Amino acid sequence: MRVLVTGATGFVGRHLVPLLLDAGHDVVVFVRDAARYDGPPGADVVEGDIFEPATLDPAMAGVDAAYYLIHSMHAGGDFEARDRLAARNFVDAAESAGVGRIVYLGGLGEDRDRLSAHLRSRREVEHILASGAPALTTLRAAIIVGAGSASFEMVRQLATRLPVMVTPQWVETRCQPIAIADVVAYLAGVLDHPETAGETYEIGGPDVFTYREMLQRVGAQLGHAPRIVPVPVLTPRLSSYWIGLVTDVDTGVARPLIEGLKNPVVVGDDRIRDIVEVEETPFDAAVERALREERGTRENAAEPEPEPTTPT
Template identity: 35%
Template structure:
């Protein structure tokens, strides 16, 4: 893996300066908090393919090409990375992207990372640089940190060299963790601080994180490594709150209490800061761990941030204030996003030993025909088309068409191609997929971009609930299958 990077740089750097080609970096989340800031640094020495779900208001420049990309689609991911030498992965799925999202952020992150890793391998990328969180030495990680580690392993699974930058709390305007902390300090003159606020953490200023990401791209010395980064100070969350209050010029009374649990704390933080629980809950759950960089995982090149916490906090607060003032200008008109009544439903199921995603997809169809009988029946129209229908009328409720050209033993893809429960006028990319998680005996079952024909309120509390119940039953059933049983071997 390292050799691939060395060969690339030996060729490009030995070219005549007048003809030397700038490297091409694909940047995910380019319109987001960290991505937008990193974009400005990268264009000084690289051409950037800036990836975002929505690029309506974006314009290409000499060194920036914007591409719309839905990373839930493998085809989109492959097209997005075409022509790139390197990629920076800044994706996280804490906030839902569909009108109705069923499933955990951990399982959705699996799909995003798996599509990206497969696409990177297909397009021959030299390296992926991934921004993750510091992983504490604990056997019981929080959901958020466990997911970050799983994503890292998936990105490595298809052979592309990966450099992981693991950071704790990033101090900068916007973002997630620091703005939440700042809102708490700003809104609460008296704060009751639970036990987790005395845990040690290793904050790092946004410019120091950007430096680490920028200097990891094409760096053969860091290829295949997970590098911890941190600022010049380790401190407790309580001390960060105290210094943030000083940066605001405010006095805050802080009282240590032993009885606020993590569950109560996450609700309290969400309500106080008016931040979506989908973002707050996983972050607060991670605070039970000490989030400090491990010396053995640090690099002299990029790990040691130089900006003190209070300086970074003061700068971030000033930037937030400037941006808030700009939003109040009369010329600043924000158009609300159009609402699509689309559905994404993602569940994780076990795979019997030795079985693959293509097996479980076909087995699901056979099991479902028994499960819904006699109220519904599943009919195989031909070798690639399956219909769920009412027995009396023989009218399809839903129709699925297998896509052999987009399927492998590790991924079975079906397009939703008809049925009275589908809005045929709006459906463009509705699909059902079964995807094995790399190096695990587990499978992700996902419905993407499904447009139901039922009125939205009725669908949400009938068909959507029924689908979750069916998947729960299928998951329970799979756990009972003996891999050597006649049932498992007959499919």
């Protein structure tokens, strides 16, 4: 199957592309700068910009299924408007090219819970992608645990830097985190099941925690579980500024993520487990793997360049 991956340089895309190649798919990656793409060999690289519709046409040529893994929080400003435009350009191009399926990774959260701007935008993108001719498969996930995940990085830095935390009431919100390995296993797996076309599924790991419990468990693996003191006066918006003071997570990313923490994000429909077989990763194991990969990345970055040798 010829498969297009947008967002191939992002956190999820970097893990998905090698898995698709290993499964025998013909993979096309759509990136803004082909010269800087350092993904695995074997993928066809097409350069373009999601906001320039004409550049999507070469990427969509001959594609059977297309993954949409783009969101605009890192761009700052009105990310909702940018997400809306990007999704419209994508679905129009896919429809014109005769693409059969789109696969989208959205966010967990019940519409009745007055979703945050971030989750509301993810849901709007979902509706836009479903409006075209290609059949849409949506997978909805909560916090994805892995090295490079913005939401997990925020949790890790809080657990690392604050022995005592004064936090808003969202620390008692329930969440069902999922390991990045499990996310991409589901994303790749739906291609093998035509019955998933046109369907929406919720995916999560085997554990459900409050954010307080997650912070404490991550802290325990770092050797110092923080003491957490929730206070009712620290609103999600104020706490987003607090995040900016105590972590180096970009405020433009942290703010919409923090404002979404008031919404419970727990799987209510686990039908996907009966369709795509995934050996679910326990939260503690996922955290251990993520921390190990982060340490490896830091150590590699700190290694000095080898001294040049003189030929003899």
